[in-house]
Amino acid sequence: QKEVEQDPGPLSVPEGAIVSLNCTYSNSAFQYFMWYRQYSRKGPELLMYTYSSGNKEDGRFTAQVDKSSKYISLFIRDSQPSDSATYLCAMSLNRDDKIIFGKGTRLHILP
Amino acid sequence: GAVVSQHPSRVICKSGTSVKIECRSLDFQATTMFWYRQFPKQSLMLMATSNEGSKATYEQGVEKDKFLINHASLTLSTLTVTSAHPEDSSFYICSARVVTPGLAALWETQYFGPGTRLLVL
Numbered sequence: 103q104k105e106v107e108q109d110p111g112p113l114s115v116p117e118g119a120i121v122s123l124n125c126t127y128s129n130s131a132f133q134y135f136m137w138y139r140q141y142s143r144k145g146p147e148l149l150m151y152t153y154s155s156g157n158k159e160d161g162r163f164t165a166q167v168d169k170s171s172k173y174i175s176l177f178i179r180d181s182q183p184s185d186s187a188t189y190l191c192a193m194s195l196n197r198d199d200k201i202i203f204g205k206g207t208r209l210h211i212l213p
Numbered sequence: 214g215a216v217v218s219q220h221p222s223r224v225i226c227k228s229g230t231s232v233k234i235e236c237r238s239l240d241f242q243a244t245t246m247f248w249y250r251q252f253p254k255q256s257l258m259l260m261a262t263s264n265e266g267s268k269a270t271y272e273q274g275v276e277k278d279k280f281l282i283n284h285a286s287l288t289l290s291t292l293t294v295t296s297a298h299p300e301d302s303s304f305y306i307c308s309a310r311v312v313t314p315g316l317a318a319l320w321e322t323q324y325f326g327p328g329t330r331l332l333v334l
Contacts (some may be wrong), residue, residue: 110254112291136320145306145325146257151318190257197318200272203257 105129105159108204116196116212118211125191125204127173132193132202135167140188140206149176149189181211215241217309219326222302226297234292236307242287243309247323248280251304263290297333305329325326 108125114123123137134153138146150157155169164177174193178185191204216239226232236246248260258267261277263269263284271277279301281293290309294301306328 106256108256125254134318134320143222143327145308145327147325148320148323151320161313168294192320194319197316200259201320201323203256205256 104191105202106191106204109204109207110205112160112208112210114210114212117181117183121176121181121189121209121211123178123191123209124188125174125206126172127174129186129195130169130172131195133196134194135165135174136192136194136201137163138190138192138203139166142187146190151187161167172213183211183213185209186211214250215309215311215324217307217324217326218306219305219329221329222327223330223332225334228298229296232294232297232331234294234307234331235304236290236292236326238288238309238310238311238324241309241311243290244287244312245310246284246290246309247310248282248290248292249306249308251306257306265295294331296333299333302331302333305331 106127113190119194134144136151137149139149140146152165155167158165162179166175188206189207190206218237220235222303246263249257251257260275261269261271265284269282284290308323308325311322
């Protein structure tokens, strides 16, 4: 079983819809959970991160962590065509440890 | 924001040749740089961590003699794929960690380059 599982998609949704992106993981010791966005021919950029279980909101984006289920989610409200990108979940044991990435989900927002 | 560049963006080479990829932090100094590899439909995987002026630390399973890393300055790290073979074809991404006061987490201070796509024929 891989450490982090993420459906690669592609996922296509109409503009304005709520997008739900998810990852599961196997190592219960992970404490920090991140979401990155990667546009074509660009490197990943950090969107947001959370510590332990709970929700975190930043504008149209909400990150959710359920450690009991080893399941994390990213919700995008009022999706825009500019949100079309690959979204990578990632996690780490502590603040300075290496980051373990999921495969990334390709998201297309249809105008 | 902090910008990291990579050169070349794409390279095609013959099997058995060596390829050098450069990673530069353009507007900040990076004491630590990281090299990742991403095979098609696979996760971004850390290959090695390099600190300026010292030897790189390689992840388990990564051959240090095949993937030579040089971090000669605070703004430049190079990855040389020696005697490249078709199975080395991949997307190589570097990242650089900006030095900040306090105890900022790795993901808060790490900036990625745009990647280099290597195809070995």
